Amino acid sequence: GCLNIKRTLKDLWRLIYPVIIYFAVAFIVQFAAVRVIASAAVANGTITAAGKSTAELQEELNSLINRYSLHLTALTNVVLIPIYILLLRRDEKKRRNSLGIRYTTPGIKRLGVVFVLGMSAAVSVNVIVSLSQIARFSPKYQQVSEVIYSGGLFMEIVSAVIAAPILEELFFRGMIYKRLRDMINVKAAVVISALFFGAFHGNLVQFVYAFIIGLMLAYVYEKFKTIWAPVIFHIGANLISVLITEFMPQSMNNAAVILGVMLISMVLTFVLLKYVYGYNAGSVSVQKSEEI
Numbered sequence: 116g117c118l119n120i121k122r123t124l125k126d127l128w129r130l131i132y133p134v135i136i137y138f139a140v141a142f143i144v145q146f147a148a149v150r151v152i153a154s155a156a157v158a159n160g161t162i163t164a165a166g167k168s169t170a171e172l173q174e175e176l177n178s179l180i181n182r183y184s185l186h187l188t189a190l191t192n193v194v195l196i197p198i199y200i201l202l203l204r205r206d207e208k209k210r211r212n213s214l215g216i217r218y219t220t221p222g223i224k225r226l227g228v229v230f231v232l233g234m235s236a237a238v239s240v241n242v243i244v245s246l247s248q249i250a251r252f253s254p255k256y257q258q259v260s261e262v263i264y265s266g267g268l269f270m271e272i273v274s275a276v277i278a279a280p281i282l283e284e285l286f287f288r289g290m291i292y293k294r295l296r297d298m299i300n301v302k303a304a305v306v307i308s309a310l311f312f313g314a315f316h317g318n319l320v321q322f323v324y325a326f327i328i329g330l331m332l333a334y335v336y337e338k339f340k341t342i343w344a345p346v347i348f349h350i351g352a353n354l355i356s357v358l359i360t361e362f363m364p365q366s367m368n369n370a371a372v373i374l375g376v377m378l379i380s381m382v383l384t385f386v387l388l389k390y391v392y393g394y395n396a397g398s399v400s401v402q403k404s405e406e407i
Contacts, residue, residue, distance in 0.1 A: 185270045236348075238380040241359075331348070
Protein backbone atom coordinates (compact mmCIF):
# COMPACT_ATOMS: atom_id res chain seq x y z
CA GLY A 116 0.00 0.00 0.00
CA CYS A 117 2.68 2.50 1.02
CA LEU A 118 4.79 1.62 -2.00
CA ASN A 119 1.81 2.21 -4.33
CA ILE A 120 1.06 5.57 -2.71
CA LYS A 121 4.70 6.58 -2.99
CA ARG A 122 4.78 5.53 -6.66
CA THR A 123 1.56 7.45 -7.40
CA LEU A 124 2.89 10.59 -5.75
CA LYS A 125 6.13 10.26 -7.70
CA ASP A 126 4.20 9.90 -10.96
CA LEU A 127 2.07 12.95 -10.16
CA TRP A 128 5.18 14.97 -9.34
CA ARG A 129 6.69 14.01 -12.72
CA LEU A 130 3.60 15.58 -14.36
CA ILE A 131 3.39 18.62 -12.11
CA TYR A 132 6.95 19.93 -11.97
CA PRO A 133 7.29 20.59 -15.76
CA VAL A 134 4.15 22.77 -15.43
CA ILE A 135 5.65 24.60 -12.44
CA ILE A 136 8.84 25.18 -14.45
CA TYR A 137 6.79 26.61 -17.32
CA PHE A 138 4.89 29.14 -15.22
CA ALA A 139 7.89 30.06 -13.05
CA VAL A 140 10.18 30.73 -16.01
CA ALA A 141 7.41 32.54 -17.93
CA PHE A 142 6.77 34.79 -14.92
CA ILE A 143 10.47 35.60 -14.36
CA VAL A 144 11.23 36.25 -18.05
CA GLN A 145 8.14 38.35 -18.68
CA PHE A 146 8.44 40.28 -15.40
CA ALA A 147 12.05 41.19 -16.24
CA ALA A 148 11.19 42.03 -19.86
CA VAL A 149 8.26 44.25 -18.84
CA ARG A 150 10.49 46.19 -16.45
CA VAL A 151 13.02 46.73 -19.25
CA ILE A 152 10.27 47.85 -21.67
CA ALA A 153 8.74 50.20 -19.10
CA SER A 154 12.11 51.73 -18.14
CA ALA A 155 13.00 52.25 -21.81
CA ALA A 156 9.61 53.83 -22.50
CA VAL A 157 10.03 56.29 -19.62
CA ALA A 158 13.65 57.06 -20.60
CA ASN A 159 12.83 57.87 -24.24
CA GLY A 160 9.63 59.75 -23.41
CA THR A 161 7.18 57.23 -24.87
CA ILE A 162 5.41 57.24 -21.50
CA THR A 163 5.30 60.38 -19.38
CA ALA A 164 3.74 60.72 -15.94
CA ALA A 165 3.02 64.46 -16.11
CA GLY A 166 -0.66 65.24 -15.54
CA LYS A 167 -1.80 61.61 -15.71
CA SER A 168 -3.57 59.45 -13.19
CA THR A 169 -2.28 56.05 -12.11
CA ALA A 170 -5.06 54.39 -14.13
CA GLU A 171 -4.05 56.31 -17.28
CA LEU A 172 -0.39 55.38 -16.84
CA GLN A 173 -1.32 51.74 -16.31
CA GLU A 174 -3.43 51.80 -19.48
CA GLU A 175 -0.52 53.25 -21.47
CA LEU A 176 1.85 50.62 -20.08
CA ASN A 177 -0.61 47.80 -20.85
CA SER A 178 -0.98 49.07 -24.41
CA LEU A 179 2.81 49.13 -24.80
CA ILE A 180 3.18 45.61 -23.37
CA ASN A 181 0.45 44.29 -25.71
CA ARG A 182 2.43 45.69 -28.63
CA TYR A 183 5.34 43.46 -27.60
CA SER A 184 3.27 40.40 -26.63
CA LEU A 185 4.62 38.25 -29.46
CA HIS A 186 8.18 39.26 -28.60
CA LEU A 187 7.63 38.35 -24.93
CA THR A 188 6.08 35.00 -25.86
CA ALA A 189 8.94 34.19 -28.24
CA LEU A 190 11.53 35.16 -25.60
CA THR A 191 9.83 32.98 -22.98
CA ASN A 192 9.76 30.04 -25.39
CA VAL A 193 13.43 30.45 -26.32
CA VAL A 194 14.40 30.35 -22.63
CA LEU A 195 12.20 27.30 -21.92
CA ILE A 196 13.16 25.21 -24.97
CA PRO A 197 16.64 24.13 -23.75
CA ILE A 198 15.23 23.26 -20.31
CA TYR A 199 12.68 20.87 -21.78
CA ILE A 200 15.20 19.45 -24.25
CA LEU A 201 17.38 18.43 -21.31
CA LEU A 202 14.42 16.90 -19.46
CA LEU A 203 13.23 15.02 -22.55
CA ARG A 204 16.72 13.69 -23.32
CA ARG A 205 16.98 12.41 -19.75
CA ASP A 206 13.56 10.72 -20.03
CA GLU A 207 14.41 9.13 -23.38
CA LYS A 208 17.72 7.82 -22.07
CA LYS A 209 15.90 6.09 -19.20
CA ARG A 210 13.30 4.63 -21.58
CA ARG A 211 15.95 3.31 -23.97
CA ASN A 212 17.82 1.78 -21.07
CA SER A 213 14.64 0.16 -19.79
CA LEU A 214 13.42 -1.16 -23.18
CA GLY A 215 16.82 -2.02 -24.62
CA ILE A 216 15.89 -0.46 -27.99
CA ARG A 217 16.40 2.84 -29.79
CA TYR A 218 13.91 4.05 -32.39
CA THR A 219 15.30 5.16 -35.74
CA THR A 220 14.57 8.62 -37.14
CA PRO A 221 12.09 8.67 -40.06
CA GLY A 222 13.30 9.98 -43.41
CA ILE A 223 12.66 13.41 -44.90
CA LYS A 224 9.82 12.11 -47.10
CA ARG A 225 7.88 10.76 -44.13
CA LEU A 226 8.40 13.97 -42.16
CA GLY A 227 7.26 15.86 -45.28
CA VAL A 228 4.01 13.88 -45.15
CA VAL A 229 3.62 14.91 -41.51
CA PHE A 230 4.18 18.57 -42.47
CA VAL A 231 1.43 18.42 -45.12
CA LEU A 232 -0.83 16.59 -42.65
CA GLY A 233 -0.36 19.44 -40.18
CA MET A 234 -1.39 21.97 -42.83
CA SER A 235 -4.45 20.02 -44.03
CA ALA A 236 -5.57 19.21 -40.47
CA ALA A 237 -5.27 22.87 -39.42
CA VAL A 238 -7.37 24.01 -42.39
CA SER A 239 -10.00 21.31 -41.77
CA VAL A 240 -10.37 22.03 -38.06
CA ASN A 241 -10.24 25.82 -38.53
CA VAL A 242 -13.08 25.69 -41.07
CA ILE A 243 -15.18 23.41 -38.84
CA VAL A 244 -14.62 25.68 -35.82
CA SER A 245 -15.44 28.78 -37.91
CA LEU A 246 -18.67 27.24 -39.24
CA SER A 247 -19.69 26.27 -35.70
CA GLN A 248 -19.86 29.98 -34.76
CA ILE A 249 -18.50 29.26 -31.27
CA ALA A 250 -16.31 32.36 -31.58
CA ARG A 251 -19.44 34.36 -30.69
CA PHE A 252 -19.30 32.84 -27.21
CA SER A 253 -15.59 33.51 -26.72
CA PRO A 254 -14.72 37.23 -26.63
CA LYS A 255 -11.28 36.36 -25.25
CA TYR A 256 -10.48 34.56 -28.51
CA GLN A 257 -10.81 37.84 -30.42
CA GLN A 258 -8.32 39.49 -28.06
CA VAL A 259 -5.86 36.60 -28.42
CA SER A 260 -6.16 36.67 -32.22
CA GLU A 261 -5.40 40.39 -32.29
CA VAL A 262 -2.25 39.80 -30.24
CA ILE A 263 -1.07 36.84 -32.36
CA TYR A 264 -1.53 38.66 -35.66
CA SER A 265 -0.50 42.16 -34.61
CA GLY A 266 3.29 41.79 -34.44
CA GLY A 267 4.03 41.80 -38.16
CA LEU A 268 4.76 38.82 -40.41
CA PHE A 269 8.37 38.36 -39.27
CA MET A 270 7.45 38.06 -35.58
CA GLU A 271 4.46 35.84 -36.42
CA ILE A 272 6.85 33.45 -38.18
CA VAL A 273 9.45 33.56 -35.39
CA SER A 274 6.95 33.24 -32.54
CA ALA A 275 3.95 31.29 -33.87
CA VAL A 276 5.57 29.18 -36.59
CA ILE A 277 8.99 28.35 -35.07
CA ALA A 278 9.33 28.99 -31.34
CA ALA A 279 5.80 28.05 -30.20
CA PRO A 280 5.61 24.65 -31.98
CA ILE A 281 9.02 23.59 -30.66
CA LEU A 282 8.28 24.65 -27.09
CA GLU A 283 4.71 23.35 -27.04
CA GLU A 284 5.67 19.94 -28.43
CA LEU A 285 8.54 19.56 -25.97
CA PHE A 286 6.16 20.51 -23.16
CA PHE A 287 2.79 18.95 -24.10
CA ARG A 288 3.94 15.88 -26.01
CA GLY A 289 7.51 15.37 -24.79
CA MET A 290 6.71 15.95 -21.12
CA ILE A 291 2.97 15.63 -20.48
CA TYR A 292 1.96 12.99 -23.05
CA LYS A 293 5.04 10.79 -22.76
CA ARG A 294 5.01 10.84 -18.97
CA LEU A 295 1.30 10.00 -18.98
CA ARG A 296 2.15 7.25 -21.48
CA ASP A 297 4.62 5.82 -18.94
CA MET A 298 1.74 5.51 -16.45
CA ILE A 299 -1.42 4.70 -18.43
CA ASN A 300 -2.54 3.29 -21.80
CA VAL A 301 -2.10 5.12 -25.12
CA LYS A 302 -5.74 6.16 -25.64
CA ALA A 303 -6.13 7.67 -22.19
CA ALA A 304 -2.76 9.47 -22.47
CA VAL A 305 -3.69 10.89 -25.89
CA VAL A 306 -7.06 12.21 -24.69
CA ILE A 307 -5.83 13.62 -21.36
CA SER A 308 -2.83 15.37 -22.94
CA ALA A 309 -5.09 16.82 -25.67
CA LEU A 310 -7.55 18.11 -23.04
CA PHE A 311 -4.67 19.74 -21.17
CA PHE A 312 -3.36 21.24 -24.43
CA GLY A 313 -6.80 22.67 -25.20
CA ALA A 314 -7.40 24.04 -21.69
CA PHE A 315 -3.96 25.66 -21.67
CA HIS A 316 -5.03 28.01 -24.49
CA GLY A 317 -7.57 29.64 -22.20
CA ASN A 318 -10.60 30.26 -24.46
CA LEU A 319 -13.40 28.19 -25.98
CA VAL A 320 -12.43 28.49 -29.65
CA GLN A 321 -8.80 27.58 -29.13
CA PHE A 322 -9.77 24.85 -26.65
CA VAL A 323 -11.83 23.04 -29.31
CA TYR A 324 -9.20 23.59 -32.02
CA ALA A 325 -6.23 22.65 -29.82
CA PHE A 326 -8.01 19.59 -28.40
CA ILE A 327 -8.67 18.11 -31.86
CA ILE A 328 -5.19 19.01 -33.14
CA GLY A 329 -3.71 17.75 -29.85
CA LEU A 330 -5.23 14.31 -30.43
CA MET A 331 -3.47 14.14 -33.81
CA LEU A 332 -0.17 15.47 -32.45
CA ALA A 333 -0.01 12.84 -29.71
CA TYR A 334 -0.98 10.12 -32.21
CA VAL A 335 1.74 11.23 -34.64
CA TYR A 336 4.27 11.20 -31.78
CA GLU A 337 3.15 7.72 -30.74
CA LYS A 338 3.56 6.35 -34.27
CA PHE A 339 6.83 8.06 -35.25
CA LYS A 340 8.52 7.82 -31.83
CA THR A 341 10.40 11.10 -32.32
CA ILE A 342 9.50 14.56 -31.04
CA TRP A 343 10.41 15.96 -34.47
CA ALA A 344 7.24 14.46 -35.95
CA PRO A 345 4.74 16.50 -33.86
CA VAL A 346 7.03 19.55 -34.07
CA ILE A 347 6.92 19.44 -37.88
CA PHE A 348 3.15 18.77 -37.86
CA HIS A 349 2.68 21.77 -35.55
CA ILE A 350 4.91 24.02 -37.70
CA GLY A 351 2.85 23.10 -40.76
CA ALA A 352 -0.41 23.81 -38.92
CA ASN A 353 0.70 27.20 -37.62
CA LEU A 354 2.35 28.21 -40.89
CA ILE A 355 -0.80 27.65 -42.96
CA SER A 356 -2.85 29.54 -40.35
CA VAL A 357 -0.52 32.56 -40.56
CA LEU A 358 -0.42 32.47 -44.38
CA ILE A 359 -4.21 32.28 -44.68
CA THR A 360 -4.70 35.11 -42.19
CA GLU A 361 -2.14 37.36 -43.84
CA PHE A 362 -2.56 36.61 -47.54
CA MET A 363 -5.96 35.06 -48.33
CA PRO A 364 -7.87 37.44 -50.64
CA GLN A 365 -11.18 38.68 -49.28
CA SER A 366 -12.84 37.51 -52.51
CA MET A 367 -12.17 33.89 -51.46
CA ASN A 368 -14.11 34.34 -48.23
CA ASN A 369 -17.39 32.93 -49.53
CA ALA A 370 -19.41 29.80 -48.82
CA ALA A 371 -18.51 27.92 -52.03
CA VAL A 372 -14.76 28.40 -51.60
CA ILE A 373 -14.87 27.58 -47.89
CA LEU A 374 -16.88 24.41 -48.52
CA GLY A 375 -14.52 23.31 -51.32
CA VAL A 376 -11.42 23.95 -49.21
CA MET A 377 -12.95 22.09 -46.27
CA LEU A 378 -13.79 19.02 -48.37
CA ILE A 379 -10.34 18.88 -50.01
CA SER A 380 -8.49 19.38 -46.73
CA MET A 381 -10.62 16.81 -44.90
CA VAL A 382 -10.08 14.17 -47.59
CA LEU A 383 -6.33 14.90 -47.58
CA THR A 384 -6.23 14.74 -43.78
CA PHE A 385 -8.04 11.38 -43.79
CA VAL A 386 -5.66 9.93 -46.40
CA LEU A 387 -2.56 11.14 -44.56
CA LEU A 388 -3.83 9.93 -41.18
CA LYS A 389 -4.35 6.53 -42.79
CA TYR A 390 -0.71 6.67 -43.91
CA VAL A 391 0.38 7.49 -40.35
CA TYR A 392 -1.75 4.62 -39.04
CA GLY A 393 0.13 2.21 -41.29
CA TYR A 394 3.56 3.52 -40.31
CA ASN A 395 5.66 1.76 -37.68
CA ALA A 396 8.89 3.32 -36.47
CA GLY A 397 12.01 1.19 -36.92
CA SER A 398 14.15 0.27 -33.94
CA VAL A 399 17.57 -1.12 -33.13
CA SER A 400 18.79 -2.92 -30.02
CA VAL A 401 21.06 -1.06 -27.62
CA GLN A 402 23.18 -2.26 -24.74
CA LYS A 403 22.56 -0.84 -21.31
CA SER A 404 26.19 0.23 -21.15
CA GLU A 405 25.55 2.61 -24.07
CA GLU A 406 23.06 4.54 -21.98
CA ILE A 407 25.26 5.13 -18.94
